[in-house]
Amino acid sequence: MPKYIFCTGGVVSSVGKGVTAAAIGRLLKARGIRVAIQKLDPYLNVDPGTMSPYQHGEVFVTADGAETDLDLGHYERFIDESLNRTCNVTSGQVYSYVIEKERRGDFLGGTIQVVPHITNEIKRRIALVAHETQAEVVLVEVGGTVGDIESQPFLEAIRQMRMSVPREDTLFIHITYLPYIMATGELKTKPTQHSVRELRSIGIQPHVIIARTDYPVTPDITNKISLFCDVDQEAVIPLITHDLLYEIPLILENAGLGKYIVQRLKLNPAEPELSQWKSIIANMRAANEVIRVAVVGKYVELHDAYMSVKEALFHAATVFGKRIEIVWVNSGDLEKAIGNDKIENVDGLVVPGGFGYRGVEGKILAARYARENRVPYLGLCLGMQTMCIEFARNVLNLSGANSSEFNEGTPHPVIDLMLEQRSITEMGGTMRLGLYECQLSEGSIAHQAYQTDQVQERHRHRFEFNNRYRSRFAENGMRFSGMNIKNNLIEIAEIIDHPFMLGSQFHPEFTSRPTSPHPLFVQFIDACIKHKLP
Ligand code: GLN
Numbered sequence: 050m051p052k053y054i055f056c057t058g059g060v061v062s063s064v065g066k067g068v069t070a071a072a073i074g075r076l077l078k079a080r081g082i083r084v085a086i087q088k089l090d091p092y093l094n095v096d097p098g099t100m101s102p103y104q105h106g107e108v109f110v111t112a113d114g115a116e117t118d119l120d121l122g123h124y125e126r127f128i129d130e131s132l133n134r135t136c137n138v139t140s141g142q143v144y145s146y147v148i149e150k151e152r153r154g155d156f157l158g159g160t161i162q163v164v165p166h167i168t169n170e171i172k173r174r175i176a177l178v179a180h181e182t183q184a185e186v187v188l189v190e191v192g193g194t195v196g197d198i199e200s201q202p203f204l205e206a207i208r209q210m211r212m213s214v215p216r217e218d219t220l221f222i223h224i225t226y227l228p229y230i231m232a233t234g235e236l237k238t239k240p241t242q243h244s245v246r247e248l249r250s251i252g253i254q255p256h257v258i259i260a261r262t263d264y265p266v267t268p269d270i271t272n273k274i275s276l277f278c279d280v281d282q283e284a285v286i287p288l289i290t291h292d293l294l295y296e297i298p299l300i301l302e303n304a305g306l307g308k309y310i311v312q313r314l315k316l317n318p319a320e321p322e323l324s325q326w327k328s329i330i331a332n333m334r335a336a337n338e339v340i341r342v343a344v345v346g347k348y349v350e351l352h353d354a355y356m357s358v359k360e361a362l363f364h365a366a367t368v369f370g371k372r373i374e375i376v377w378v379n380s381g382d383l384e385k386a387i388g389n390d391k392i393e394n395v396d397g398l399v400v401p402g403g404f405g406y407r408g409v410e411g412k413i414l415a416a417r418y419a420r421e422n423r424v425p426y427l428g429l430c431l432g433m434q435t436m437c438i439e440f441a442r443n444v445l446n447l448s449g450a451n452s453s454e455f456n457e458g459t460p461h462p463v464i465d466l467m468l469e470q471r472s473i474t475e476m477g478g479t480m481r482l483g484l485y486e487c488q489l490s491e492g493s494i495a496h497q498a499y500q501t502d503q504v505q506e507r508h509r510h511r512f513e514f515n516n517r518y519r520s521r522f523a524e525n526g527m528r529f530s531g532m533n534i535k536n537n538l539i540e541i542a543e544i545i546d547h548p549f550m551l552g553s554q555f556h557p558e559f560t561s562r563p564t565s566p567h568p569l570f571v572q573f574i575d576a577c578i579k580h581k582l583p
Contacts, residue, residue, distance in 0.1 A: 053187050122559065207221075484505045
């Protein structure tokens with residue numbers, strides 16, 4: 050029987066509930082407990098795949114091809130487990146599933162209601178995680194904050210979960226925020242008390258309170274929270290805003306949270322083994338020499354849109370004892386010749402994934418700059434496509450070459466819609482998604498990076514390299530070093546006469562973890578370091 054930890058949020062959102070849940074996952078994993086983490090998202094979209102990055106940040110893709118909340122990226126990076134589509138549930142999924150059943154006649158005669166039909170479906174989906182992942186402990190993070198209208202069915206479902214499993218097998222953690230009043234120099238606990246009262250009003254008494262704050266917390270504050278919220282003193286854990294997210298598991302461990310959880314859930318754990326994690330943190334802290342990498346995208350004012358890319362660069366730099374400094378470059382600016390100096394003063398360029406024409410010409414300019422000036426370039430999905438378009442235009446002299454995504458009438462669609470995509474009209478969940486195989490050619494940079502012949506990587510795209518142009522590219526200096534043999538699709542392209550100019554049709558950033566940085570990112574950073582040397 051799996052045990053459950055439910056994480057709810059109070060007071061305000063954006064206090065790092067996802068990272069906190071991920072960090073708790075690491076504490077359990079460190080004790081040899083098999084753990085999975087699930088996010089319940091209250092919005093009515095079926096998944097974030099169709100949402101703007103401005104609304105939602107990055108769309109994280111799981112191995113089985115689900116388009117999910119970016120918190121799943123934190124979960125995977127912290128617990129070092131591949132999660133699956135059961136690990137992100139939205140109200141949109143729950144409602145559309147229940148309504149579909151109703152249309153089929155499955156409830157014939159019945160009135161369909163939020164309680165019990167929607168809540169039962171939520172409970173079914175929570176139980177599915179343990180079934181699919183074989184986890185001993187499932188951490189369930191409820192998105193939003195207590196009191197939101199949207200999250201009510203989820204909160205009611207987790208309240209009921211206490212009765213679906215033995216009561217002592219559930220633990221409720223409430224993550225709140227302590228505001229600081231500048232005028233009096235005090236931290237205030239009242240909003241926390243109110244949000245616990247709100248939680249209690251729906252029948253949930255938290256066992257643990259994690260109080261996020263920007264200022265040091267004195268024992269009188271934690272005592273007060275303990276007293277008013279009826280939570281054990283040792284279970285009120287202050288968590289001060291921290292510069293290094295990966296250190297949070299260690300902070301929570303030092304505060305005794307790991308021990309408290311295993312006692313409370315009557316788990317039978319091994320001694321916590323955090324030495325590898327500690328040494329990674331020590332390496333991250335010790336790194337002082339800076340490697341500067343430009344990330345050229347159109348949502349650069351919103352770093353959340355490139356969360357996994359940012360983290361993957363960070364992991365890879367740590368391997369070399371370096372600290373990554375990302376220079377965010379707006380591709381739209383490059384089109385207007387603004388900010389060119391930004392790409393001229395870095396050790397390497399990354400062009401990440403993206404959709405739609407806005408800013409694409411700027412990414413193509415960045416690719417041209419990298420190729421002509423022999424600056425390391427890593428293209429991720431769209432970044433691979435822009436690298437190929439640039440090569441077609443400026444090396445092969447195919448004037449007007451483009452992707453048919455950006456110009457349907459291009460004379461040279463070097464990037465074109467995949468055959469199986471031509472008949473698709475629905476937008477949601479219809480791309481080429483999730484893991485596909487990639488065969489690597491010996492002697493290539495990609496092969497050197499991975500040190501193996503075959504890999505599997507996560508995808509999220511509709512367009513592909515157009516095989517009609519393959520020989521022309523190959524004859525003029527581009528090597529297709531990664532292929533999906535089954536579907537005859539190009540997965541990796543690299544420029545032969547260049548220190549490192551490589552693009553992948555897949556997203557390597559989704560599988561980079563602090564414990565195992567992604568080989569392509571590692572190889573890229575290696576090239577950046579060499580480029581930097583005089
Ligand atoms: N828009 C491109 C495609 O659909 C690239 C997608 C991406 O970068 N994820 O193929």
